[in-house]
Amino acid sequence: MMNISQCINPDCLAKNPPEHKFCLKCGAKLLLRDHYRAVRYIGEGGFGRTFEAVDEDRLNTPCVIKQFLPFQGGTQSLNKATELFKREAEQLRELGKHPQIPDLLSYFEQDGRLYLIQEYIEGQDLLKEHQQGRFSEAKTRQLLKDLLPILQFIHQKNVIHRDIKPENIIRRLDGSLVLIDFGIAKQLDLSGASRMGTITGTLGYAAPEQMRGVVQPASDLYSLGLTAIRLLTGCLPDDGAIDPLYDPIEMKWVWWQWAKQNGINVSSQLAKILDKMVRERMKERYQSAAEVLEVLNRETTEFSKGTVIQNEPVSLPRTYQEASAKKVSTLSQSQVLPKLSVKLYSSSGMDYGQLHDLLVEGKWEQANRETAKVILRAAGREKQGRLVDTRGLCTEDLQIIDQLWVQASKGRFGFSVQKRLWSLFNFKDDSATEQDLGRILGWFQKGKWLNYGDLQFSIDAREGHLPVVWGISRVDDWAGVFYFLSEIIKAGLLD
Numbered sequence: 001m002m003n004i005s006q007c008i009n010p011d012c013l014a015k016n017p018p019e020h021k022f023c024l025k026c027g028a029k030l031l032l033r034d035h036y037r038a039v040r041y042i043g044e045g046g047f048g049r050t051f052e053a054v055d056e057d058r059l060n061t062p063c064v065i066k067q068f069l070p071f072q073g074g075t076q077s078l079n080k081a082t083e084l085f086k087r088e089a090e091q092l093r094e095l096g097k098h099p100q101i102p103d104l105l106s107y108f109e110q111d112g113r114l115y116l117i118q119e120y121i122e123g124q125d126l127l128k129e130h131q132q133g134r135f136s137e138a139k140t141r142q143l144l145k146d147l148l149p150i151l152q153f154i155h156q157k158n159v160i161h162r163d164i165k166p167e168n169i170i171r172r173l174d175g176s177l178v179l180i181d182f183g184i185a186k187q188l189d190l191s192g193a194s195r196m197g198t199i200t201g202t203l204g205y206a207a208p209e210q211m212r213g214v215v216q217p218a219s220d221l222y223s224l225g226l227t228a229i230r231l232l233t234g235c236l237p238d239d240g241a242i243d244p245l246y247d248p249i250e251m252k253w254v255w256w257q258w259a260k261q262n263g264i265n266v267s268s269q270l271a272k273i274l275d276k277m278v279r280e281r282m283k284e285r286y287q288s289a290a291e292v293l294e295v296l297n298r299e300t301t302e303f304s305k306g307t308v309i310q311n312e313p314v315s316l317p318r319t320y321q322e323a324s325a326k327k328v329s330t331l332s333q334s335q336v337l338p339k340l341s342v343k344l345y346s347s348s349g350m351d352y353g354q355l356h357d358l359l360v361e362g363k364w365e366q367a368n369r370e371t372a373k374v375i376l377r378a379a380g381r382e383k384q385g386r387l388v389d390t391r392g393l394c395t396e397d398l399q400i401i402d403q404l405w406v407q408a409s410k411g412r413f414g415f416s417v418q419k420r421l422w423s424l425f426n427f428k429d430d431s432a433t434e435q436d437l438g439r440i441l442g443w444f445q446k447g448k449w450l451n452y453g454d455l456q457f458s459i460d461a462r463e464g465h466l467p468v469v470w471g472i473s474r475v476d477d478w479a480g481v482f483y484f485l486s487e488i489i490k491a492g493l494l495d
Helices: 075-095 126-130 137-156 217-233 255-261 268-277 289-304 353-360 364-378 395-408 415-425 431-441 477-490
Strands: 036-045 048-055 061-068 104-110 113-119 123-125 169-172 177-179
Touching: 036 061, 075 104, 075 113, 123 126, 126 169, 126 217, 137 177, 137 217, 137 268, 137 289, 137 415, 217 255, 217 268, 217 289, 255 268, 268 289, 289 415, 289 431, 353 364, 353 395, 364 395, 395 415, 415 431, 415 477, 431 477
Parallel strands: none
Antiparallel strands: 036 048, 048 061, 061 113, 104 113, 123 169, 169 177
């Protein structure tokens, strides 16, 4: 596809040889800003078109062009639209700092049309992945756990996505999920102004209030809940057809009953979570992504007791296998825990073999103590027994330790997991935020902080529950745990 220059003139869209600067059919310029070249027309929606493209100034780095077609109403309307476009584009630039949101590379006006250039996400959207088989319960739970932190992040910035659906979720080649199409056009109407009552979203996923022009964070949670339900049941919306998952007389979703009738087993715990996400009345739903995540983590612990969920082959084009359902096995941890693909020696001479062996054997409490020891050793503070600060630590050592935990727990434990969950609260370090984070991690229960001996040294513990680096910071107990985690995040040792 790189050997094509796609014309982006809305009235043409002809394909041209790559060496041409002007369209052979209509004469329009083929390059935006003299270096962005469209190579494939992806599709149209809302108020514009999307193209796959390359940046010729950056060795043909892939990117995405989003083109907003001319607004009707004259120069004043276009100027207003351009002003709002820039304001919303700046907001998108802030959102793009999140690793699971495409980065905004540029935005501008050219030839009377508005454009933005975004990072190209290589992978496959969940609609295509679903075509190879409906999602298992374990895979659906993981979908929610991957996307809820993104929603918490954007909602804290007063942004509502408005169009969550399988097509707008891409699985990268490394298996991580990315939420796309934050669509500036959703905040623009044809007169170039943002106003109450503009209807956005996709039928079959959009919340009822959204179809009346009102959106709140709970509207996104509704759409995510329906996305999970449809991927889990395999029942996608069909334009013009009756939706078998919805009872229009009772005005409620009856997906769980439909699933049972069709031989699809779903635990009552997950069913209750999804049911609350898609309640008709907004005030009866969960009110924040963090609230859903806390309940989901608690229920996931119950769901997985006595079982180990193995990693699932990710369905991706060419270089990756087709998706298959996650296997839930009652095998012992020693039978299913993998040999970890992490180097065990750092360039400073540190040996992490003992930590590796403890983690592979599922000896979580001993591994937690070993983690504190190797951190002190790596920082040159083993004799002193405490860290004054993190200056003696290097990124390589922290990342080896973190990856050992992440891989041994199949993504459940690790400093990077704790960092991701803390990012839900914008890394605030006040006592109220620490308690909220402590609830999610399972450190703060029934109104008080756990003692070290009450921690759950088990694979069934809450996501991010371990490791707990206890007693090696310059302050004791939980204050020291938070101080250490805060310091390694600020120092960029996990980046």
